[in-house]
Amino acid sequence: MNISREKIVSHTADPYPAWPPGQRYGAAIEPGGLIDLPAARAWFRRLDQAREAGLYTFALPLAGQSGRPTAYGDRDLISFSTYGYLALNGHPKIVGAVHDAVDRFGSTTGGVRLLTGTTELHRQTESALAAWLGTDDTVLYNSGYDANLAAISSLFGQADVAFVDERAHRSLLDGCQLAGVRVRRFRHGDAEHLDELLAEHRAHRGRKVVIVDGVYSMDGDQASLKELVNLKARYGAFLLVDESHALGVLGTGGRGTCAEQRVDIQEIDIITSSLAKAFPSVGGLVAGSNPLTTYLRHRSAPFMFSSASAPANTAAILATLDVLVSEPEHLERLHRNSAELSELVRRVIGTPHEVASPIVPVILGDEARAYTWARILLDDGIYASAVPAPAVPAGQSRLRLCATAAHTSQDFALLEDGLRHCLALESAPEQLLSFMQDVTPPPLATTSGDVVAGYEAAA
């Protein structure tokens, strides 16, 4: 597969057409202006470095469905970083349900959930999700991000302490910030450290909540729920588990980390999840007891101050539940492919990886190295996300690879060749240089020497 180089070279150098071609972003920061911020300077410097080297592979405007097969311009790509684990995007039953929902309810809900935005479809989907998960009820939100903000900020406040795994998703931390709750981070997956922190706060008079991801999005490992359930019981804490990368993926019928680890879901006080990963939709949920869900419907801001999720998205969620039950083959294929991806990475890169989910990181360390690998793979027809800090710890930049139910043996062979290509170019510096010369766009222009000098000095 030979992806059109010029198009990729052009995106990796000038991804945002509103900017004059070749302009250095940092040069446009006006001293004292709106974007004259340390964070903006730092980001623009990173962006300019990546663009100048032809390594900006982010936000490729795809020409087709996002999923295992996708397209950029008129070229096909095989994605090894999509969140669509079950490869259900475009599934005829789900697309059919979306069409029916649009025919019946139209394109919008015309209001927030508490007022005029709740349709029968929303309630039916919430009940079906709850019956599937084994909780009293669920509340739908527009995204997993909203669900986390809603749950944490409605339940906890300044008098309380949140014990958060250091690799927990950003939306969980943002929820804590919105709540004003005091945050203590514990070392990733380290129950002993959590135990120590909880013990330090034994006499704390406010409420305590332990917050984890069921599956960690950048590492692919699972939280150890039994240990967490024991700890929360011992210290009188509550437990929130974000199941975004586990629902549809782990456990019997894809019911998530509790089902996988044989933990009664009733032991978890608050379950949250995105419905935009294995579920081919956009949305999020909070699942739990009737008192919890009823309270959230009357207290959580995203339920009352943000428009209800579109009928199309809601119908896609409901139809996915049906597909999960009636077509278990997707999950079976996903599990086989997860094992195959893990074995491939072990064979080629040499890093052992315990298969706990479809997510298999290739940790490369240096940010530039991760960008370079993503760029080489893109030229080879593989779309793989480079993930730098702060999304992962500094010095642990990586490719975040993941398997889907739809990957084929040819896809794995393509990926294996691509990863070997990266290794081969790295071990032959002159070949890497010539590859980079081939893909490196013209140098970026500066618009004002003074501004650039200020920008460089401050960065």
Ligand SMILES: Cc1ncc(COP(=O)(O)O)c(C=O)c1O
């Ligand atoms: C663990 C986790 N929680 C929450 C979210 C946010 O979900 P959404 O994309 O539906 O807002 C994500 C998204 O990447 C996630 O990985």
